[in-house]
Amino acid sequence: MRDLPIILFGVGSVGRALLRQIVEHRSLHADQYGLRLDVLAVCDSSGALVESGHGLDDGLLTEVVAHKAAGNRLAAHRAGGPQSDLTGIVDIAGRSHTVVVDCTASTATVDALLYALDRHYAVVLANKKPLTIDQEVYDRLTSAGGTEFDVPLRHLGRIRWETTVGAALPIIVTLNRLVSSGDMVKRITGAFSGTLGYVMSGLQTGQPFSAVVREAHRLGYTEPDPRDDLSGMDVARKALILARGLGWRMDMNQVAVEGLYPAAMAELSVSEFMDALPQLDDDFCARVEAAAAAGNVLRYAAAVADGRCSVGPVTVPATGPLGRLTGSDNLAEFTTRWYDPNLLVIQGRGAGTDATASGVLSDIIELAFTA
């Protein structure tokens, strides 16, 4: 049996699901892969629990999950201490072959991630932000393991980021396989937001925009500020990750983003924004009806092609792959040298904390066997 040390940044819903799955699947990982996953540290923005021996025991992990799910901070846990420095946690807790897992949605982890890679640890990202800030940070992250040969190893090095696009759907691994084989990717299109998929499906059934957004907000499908979804910025980050995965050198400000509300509404408070939503109903209703009259539907899509990366609402045939998409399903279509005119299509649930956590866990296990 081999110990696989884990340090977890972020104990939000995905981080908690990951901890639950690590505990639940101990015998699978032992029997099938000869691995024992030792959680050496868990950190949130307030504090951390660290146990650098054989890791936090399962009783304590389960307790931490409940503690965080109840809205408490790690600093307030009996076993927790303050953390002012994630790099320090990596230093204190880590040992050889440690996998640092970032389930935050923050850029505050970047220094610690780069530090971990410099120490020859591995990294798994569910967090999109480190891959979508400066190109230089992307290059440093995805070159990890490549120093020996002075080349970027990307997915073949000591980092994985499958769940940053389409949750656990195998979109990044597919892109990386196409790239490494030398297949020429001409175009990637698709729908990469479960939340906006829900909204667009709702519009299609005739509901007013305001009602669909309020319902999604009430059910917790949107971020606390729904504009974080409706702005399209989250989809834009995913499109940028796909574009950079193709080797394009490009920054967020070069992604063309069309959101689902006018710029003026960005200044409102959340409650003012929710109150103002009905102003948009007529416009969306008209767009949906105009689309339907031509056999089309409205979808929120991303396109990466011809050196250009764009996201926004589009009108597509109701009977096409994107038009048939319902609810929170995501879809990725790759047009390549070998997949044209028959595209390579990946579709399925692109959201959900458990599905996402399972993708993070696959990445972790894979890194245990990467040179």
Add this chain to the structure above:
Amino acid sequence: MRDLPIILFGVGSVGRALLRQIVEHRSLHADQYGLRLDVLAVCDSSGALVESGHGLDDGLLTEVVAHKAAGNRLAAHRAGGPQSDLTGIVDIAGRSHTVVVDCTASTATVDALLYALDRHYAVVLANKKPLTIDQEVYDRLTSAGGTEFDVPLRHLGRIRWETTVGAALPIIVTLNRLVSSGDMVKRITGAFSGTLGYVMSGLQTGQPFSAVVREAHRLGYTEPDPRDDLSGMDVARKALILARGLGWRMDMNQVAVEGLYPAAMAELSVSEFMDALPQLDDDFCARVEAAAAAGNVLRYAAAVADGRCSVGPVTVPATGPLGRLTGSDNLAEFTTRWYDPNLLVIQGRGAGTDATASGVLSDIIELAFTA
């Protein structure tokens, strides 16, 4: 720059496409991964070319591709010698980190593959046969690299077999990721034969069965004996590979296979079989029409669920994922704990020598970085 030694078994259409792609993508592999792929040996059933230094040069590889494409045997090539023993070739040519690539459709490679793995080489299979004979052979192949911890490492060890199901579509990697994360796979269904997809699409357009099969045969879409496709055995092998990938212990004789011709026609010569095809036209016509009357279509599908593995013609809704499938596209639908009711779907071209070779090449590159 690191040398990655390759030994190729099988210089049929996929093997030749692989050699072309290795030569074509030398600068990609050097620049992106720091790798130089050295083809140390190429073997067919007649003979072999071996150059265990820096490998066969690109001019010679290109010449070998043309020589084989013209229908010649390797033993007849000026640089070729006889080979009576693939294990001997592995011994003579191989050096540490060698990747042995099996692009044959034979069981004659099995001893040499096991020998290569015992020597700590890596293996890539486009050949389904080694994975579908005895369970014990499957276990030995997919445990490679696991000896240190006495566990089967499966996809995380020193073997890859992505292109055995759905050509280069990311079906095996997806299955393996679902398994390693502990997601519970309840059901895998789909269409895994480009040839039978072509036949079924043809029937749907109203063509007689005999005409569609003869056309597919003429275009080279079928094997030289079309019964190798129409029997369903090739699809059955793929279903067994998926089932074994789930950890099921099962042999080919436990796969329920319904072919597209009656058992009595198995005894005919190929030309007698082709002449006898029109006998089947009325029956297929009636089945297609009965299906269409209910809004359905006929497809050749595989199902792996509830401990049972079956392949055969099925009637499915014309508007469902399988019913919408056209031509040679393949489709895999995974129903799992986290992908239910929203299934994980992978679709696209599931045939073609270049697409298949590109998947083999991805597997090779990945193994270069596997511990």
